[in-house]
Amino acid sequence: VGRRTMAACMACIAVSHAFMLAPVSRIENLRTDGLSRGHLCQHRRFPGIVELRASASAETEKVGWWDSPKRAVESDGGMRARNLKFWLQEEHGIDFSVVDIRDSPLEGLGTFAVADVKGGEVVFEVPKSCCIYPELVFEDRQLGKTMKKLADVVGAGIEVIALATFLAREKMMGTQSSYQPYIEVLPWDTALHPLLWTEPEVDLLQGTYAYDQVQDFRHQVDAATQLFEPVLNPQGWKAVFQPMESERMSSEAFGFLMRGAFASVLSRAFDSDLGASSGGESGLEQRVLIPLMDSFNHDNDGNPSIKFDATITQKTGHKVVVTAAEGGVRAGEEMAGFYGNKPNWQMLANYGFVSTNPECQEATLEDSLCSSDALYARKAELVARLGLSPSSQLFDLQVTQEPSELLFAYQRIAVISDPQELDGAEKAGEGPLAPVNEKRALARLQTLLDTRRKFIAEAKDTALKAGEQGQETRVRRSVATTVADLLDSEAAAVKSLERRIQIRMAELE
Numbered sequence: 211v212g213r214r215t216m217a218a219c220m221a222c223i224a225v226s227h228a229f230m231l232a233p234v235s236r237i238e239n240l241r242t243d244g245l246s247r248g249h250l251c252q253h254r255r256f257p258g259i260v261e262l263r264a265s266a267s268a269e270t271e272k273v274g275w276w277d278s279p280k281r282a283v284e285s286d287g288g289m290r291a292r293n294l295k296f297w298l299q300e301e302h303g304i305d306f307s308v309v310d311i312r313d314s315p316l317e318g319l320g321t322f323a324v325a326d327v328k329g330g331e332v333v334f335e336v337p338k339s340c341c342i343y344p345e346l347v348f349e350d351r352q353l354g355k356t357m358k359k360l361a362d363v364v365g366a367g368i369e370v371i372a373l374a375t376f377l378a379r380e381k382m383m384g385t386q387s388s389y390q391p392y393i394e395v396l397p398w399d400t401a402l403h404p405l406l407w408t409e410p411e412v413d414l415l416q417g418t419y420a421y422d423q424v425q426d427f428r429h430q431v432d433a434a435t436q437l438f439e440p441v442l443n444p445q446g447w448k449a450v451f452q453p454m455e456s457e458r459m460s461s462e463a464f465g466f467l468m469r470g471a472f473a474s475v476l477s478r479a480f481d482s483d484l485g486a487s488s489g490g491e492s493g494l495e496q497r498v499l500i501p502l503m504d505s506f507n508h509d510n511d512g513n514p515s516i517k518f519d520a521t522i523t524q525k526t527g528h529k530v531v532v533t534a535a536e537g538g539v540r541a542g543e544e545m546a547g548f549y550g551n552k553p554n555w556q557m558l559a560n561y562g563f564v565s566t567n568p569e570c571q572e573a574t575l576e577d578s579l580c581s582s583d584a585l586y587a588r589k590a591e592l593v594a595r596l597g598l599s600p601s602s603q604l605f606d607l608q609v610t611q612e613p614s615e616l617l618f619a620y621q622r623i624a625v626i627s628d629p630q631e632l633d634g635a636e637k638a639g640e641g642p643l644a645p646v647n648e649k650r651a652l653a654r655l656q657t658l659l660d661t662r663r664k665f666i667a668e669a670k671d672t673a674l675k676a677g678e679q680g681q682e683t684r685v686r687r688s689v690a691t692t693v694a695d696l697l698d699s700e701a702a703a704v705k706s707l708e709r710r711i712q713i714r715m716a717e718l719e
Contacts, residue, residue, distance in 0.1 A: 288312060288313060290391070290394050290395050291311050291312055291313070291319055291395065293391040293394070294311065294319075294391045294392060294394075294395050294501070294502075295310070295311055296391070297340075297391035297392065298340060298391075298501060298502055301339075301340070302336075302337055302339050302340040303337065304334055304335065304336065304337070304340075304502065305334055305335070306324075306334070307324075307325070308323060308324060308325045308327050308331075308333060308334075309321055309322065309323060309324060309333055309334050309545070310322050310323075310324050311502065311505055314507055314544060315544075316507045316544070317402065317507060317563070318395075318397075318402075318505075319395060319505045320505060320506075320507055320544045320545075321502070321505050321506050321544065321545045322542065322543065322544050322545065323539040323540065323541055323542065323543050323545060324541060324542075325541050326538065326539070326540055326541050327534040327538050327539045328534065328538045329534050329535060329536040329537050329538045330533055330534065330536070331533060331534050331538070332531060332532070332533050333516060333532045333533060333534055333539075333545070334502065334532055335529045335530065335531050335532070336500050336501065336502055336503055336529060336530045336532070337528065337529050338484055338528040338529070340389075340392070340501050341484055341498055341499060341500050341501065342373060342376060342377070342389065342498070342499040343373075343482075343484055343496065343497075343498040343499070344368070344369040344372050344373065344496065344497065346376070347372040347373065347375070347376045348361070348372070350376065352379065352441075353372070353375060353376060353379065353441070356438075356441060357371075357372050357375075369496070369497045370472070370475050370476070370479070370497060371434055373475045373479060373497060373499060374431075374434070374468065374471040374472040374474070374475045375434070375438050375442070375468075375471070377393065377396065377471040377474055377475065377499075378438075378442060378464075378467050378468050378470075378471040379442050380393050381393050381396075381398065381467060381470075381471070382442060382443070382459075382467070392501045395505075396470065396471075396474040396478070397470060397473055397474055397477070397562075398467070398470035398474075399470065402562040402563070403473035403476070403477060403561075403562035404420075404424040404427075404558060404559060404562065405424070405427060405428060405431060405469045405470075405472055405473040405476070406466070406469055406470060406473055407424075407689055408684045408685070409684075410676065410683055410684045410685050411684070411685050411686065411689045411690075411693075412424055412425065412428070414669070414672065414673045414676065414685065414689075414690065414693045415693060415696070416669075417665055417669060418555060418574070418669075418696065418697070418700065419555045419574040419604070420554075420555035420556075420558050420559055420696060423555060423556070423559035424558075424559050427472070427476070427559065428469070431468055431469055431472045432465065434468065434472070435464065435465045435468040435469075438468070439461065439464055439465075442464070443458065443459060443461075443464045473562070474499070475497070475499070476559075476560050476561075477560060477561045477562060478499055478504040479497040479498060479499055480497070480498055480499075480500055480503070480504075480520045481496060481497065481498075481520065482496050482497075482498040482500070482520035482530065483496050483520075484496065484498045484500070484520060484528060484530065498520070500520065500530055503518065503520075503530060503532060506545060506546055506547035507544065507546050507547070508546065508547060508548065508549045508561070508563070508565070509546035509547065509548050510565050510566050510567045511567065512548055512551065512567065512569070513535075513546075513548075514535055514546050514547050514548040515534065515535050515537075515539050515543070515545045515546050516532050516533065516534060516535055516539075516545050516546070516547060517532070517533050517534070517535050518530055518531065518532045518533070519531075549561060551565075551567060551569035551570055552570060553570060553572035553606070553608075554570045554571060554572060554695075554696055554699040554700075555572070555574070555696065557570060558692070558696055562692075563692065564692060564695040564696050564699055565699075568609045568610050568702070569608075569609075569610050570699065571608070571609040571610075571699040571700075571702045571703050571706075572606055572607060572608045572609070572699065572700070572703050573606075573607040573662065573699075573700035573701075573703035573704050573707075574604055574605070574606060574607070574700075575604070575605045575606075575607055575617075575658060575659075575662060576602055576603065576604055576605075577603050577605065577620060577624075577658060578600065578601040578602055578603065579593065579600045579601065579623075579624055580624070581600075581601070585626065585627075585629060585632065586600070588629075588632050589623050589624065589626065589632070589635075592623050592632070592635050592636060592638070593619075593620060593623055595636065596616055596619055596620075596638070596639050597616075598616060598619075598620060603620065605617045605620075607703040607704060607706070607707050608703060608706075609702050609703050609706045612710070613707055613710065615639060615641075616639060617655070618651060618652075618655070619638040619639040620638075621651035621652070621654050621655045622635070622638040622642070622643050622647055622648065622651045623635050623638050624651070624654060625647060625650040625651050625654050626647065631643070631644075631647070645718055648714075648718060649715070649718055652711050652714055652715055652718075655707075655711060656708070656711055659704050659707060659708055659711075662700075662704055663701065663704050663705075666697045666700050666701045666704065667701075669693075669697055670693075670694045670697040670698070670701075673685075673690045673693040673694050673697070674690055674691075674694055676690055677689070677690025677691065678690075
């Protein structure tokens, strides 16, 4: 790896930066819930692999993307869930006296109470021994040296690459992996996560901010795949020197394997100091995979039935303690966690689903000043003073929150036609400049919303029709429905702003 080209090093830096919280040209209301289980990324577009192959086992036998099961743990009679429980119970000492894991009516595996649990009582504890964390990878005999060198170059963000590469390697090891029971329940071949969608399925997201995020993730994963395939899946004579016994696979199958690994990290990793040898002083952002704790499905209403704090592990003997929330849990109930009120484009890109919670319903509106306007230069200067861009400026529209006043300021400046009006336009961010200007600004904004609403309706219709045609379009019905849900979420945000425009218009009469 030390002799790889500069281009490979630059690709790795891009991979690392994609999984860091990066600023983008958008205006949104500040949220304090953070990004506990996923990262945003910058805009990039890059074509992914055309043919998807299932990789439920590390075999080279080709499996058509359409024939792969939606969720492996749903088609094996619960055997993988039982194996996971046995592994956690017998090898890592987790107490299952009040909890069980089995198929969930919502999605995949779920965690269920087998006895009444009062609020505040311990549900279970997860020890460090069964978790996967960056320092474990850095100490690994096969991957550690490479990861340490990359960390010196790329810095923050390496932890996601490290975890995903470790998962891929363990998957290839099959029964030789000490983590196999956990590895086998991860989403390697499910249609749930956009990293595992077909190209036509991802294309259904075009025109949404989710498309940029998903394409960027896929681009970065493809770069990581190219970088690490010679290490994990060497071909020809190089395989003789492979220190790990595993089945060789085609490059296409290995690429799909890596996508499944990154999907697992993006959707399941928690922020925790569990893996830090000295309280997190290693400088690594501690992204940790915590078996059993990642099987809690999301409660859309924000009323989780469990509580935990993965950042207090130094005080709990390197264990994550999960307790019942206030009110407790009754026997037979599925326990739920809460992933936060993130916008649905982010929920989809990170976790693979769309929430029905109004807090998550958001649309992204793109706006630009007219470049042929005789007053363009002065208008561009004015919006720049407000921290906005004269072209391709993104604004977030949320159902439950008032839109940024900067959105209206942008419209006030855009509709100015008299040069003399520009003299007072620097106050556009403080409120209306004049009744006539405000009416024109609101009318311009309504026109933008009309265009966006029309796009959403047409995109939803296209997605649902593609899902009905199935294999002819290489779009699965479940994916088409998810895309339609995302577009419905955007439509709700657009409708919410339209109501606010009507109120402002009425106030001007």
